[in-house]
Amino acid sequence: MLVGYARVSKADGSQTTDLQRDALLAAGVGSESLYEDKASGKREDRPELAACLKALRADDVLVVWKIDRLGRDLRHLVNIVHELTERGVGLKVLTGQGASIDTTTATGKLVFGIFAALAEYERELIRERTIAGLASARARGRVGGRPPKMTPAKLRLAMASMGKPETRVGDLCEELGITRQTLYRHISPTGELRSDGKKLFERTNRSI
Numbered sequence: 001m002l003v004g005y006a007r008v009s010k011a012d013g014s015q016t017t018d019l020q021r022d023a024l025l026a027a028g029v030g031s032e033s034l035y036e037d038k039a040s041g042k043r044e045d046r047p048e049l050a051a052c053l054k055a056l057r058a059d060d061v062l063v064v065w066k067i068d069r070l071g072r073d074l075r076h077l078v079n080i081v082h083e084l085t086e087r088g089v090g091l092k093v094l095t096g097q098g099a100s101i102d103t104t105t106a107t108g109k110l111v112f113g114i115f116a117a118l119a120e121y122e123r124e125l126i127r128e129r130t131i132a133g134l135a136s137a138r139a140r141g142r143v144g145g146r147p148p149k150m151t152p153a154k155l156r157l158a159m160a161s162m163g164k165p166e167t168r169v170g171d172l173c174e175e176l177g178i179t180r181q182t183l184y185r186h187i188s189p190t191g192e193l194r195s196d197g198k199k200l201f202e203r204t205n206r207s208i
Contacts, residue, residue, distance in 0.1 A: 004029035007069045011038035020065040058088035066096035162191035
């Protein structure tokens with residue numbers, strides 16, 4: 001069975017799916033098997049796409065007008081098609097740059113394989129650049145990644161507070177902007193330093 005998916009980026013009435021709908025119906029998709037979203041392709045929470053993917057069964061073919069109607073980027077598209085392939089579902093693109101993609105044919109599978117290889121190449125490039133950037137930052141004394149929730153000042157306050165019987169852990173965590181897990185990784189319930197807390201002070205002393 002052919003199942004169609006159409007999408008426009010805006011829901012304010014300035015864009016319609018009429019052109020896509022007509023093309024999908026002409027390609028043999030039944031009106032009862034046509035799903036439409038009015039949302040940006042960058043959004044992951046597209047309800048009609050989710051419903052469409054869920055409805056597909058083995059030997060079905062998902063038909064889209066253009067390839068960018070389905071995936072927000074190359075990697076997203078590759079992931080969707082890999083999932084469909086594992087379920088025995090094909091993909092056919094009617095027009096545009098991806099019109100040669102029809103995973104129900106040998107040629108279409110080859111073309112999509114090239115897309116998948118390019119996506120993998122892109123992932124490796126990003127990974128290599130990230131590793132190189134972190135190494136360069138470390139060489140200059142900077143540590144990459146998300147800023148730590150626990151700071152030396154917060155840790156000292158937590159140590160002093162945890163030693164007091166009237167301290168409520170939930171209130172303390174809220175005041176410091178950390179979770180209980182973060183707190184207890186750094187200090188014990190009695191306010192004594194744990195390994196993460198010791199490492200934090202050691203890093204601070206080395207940077208001074």
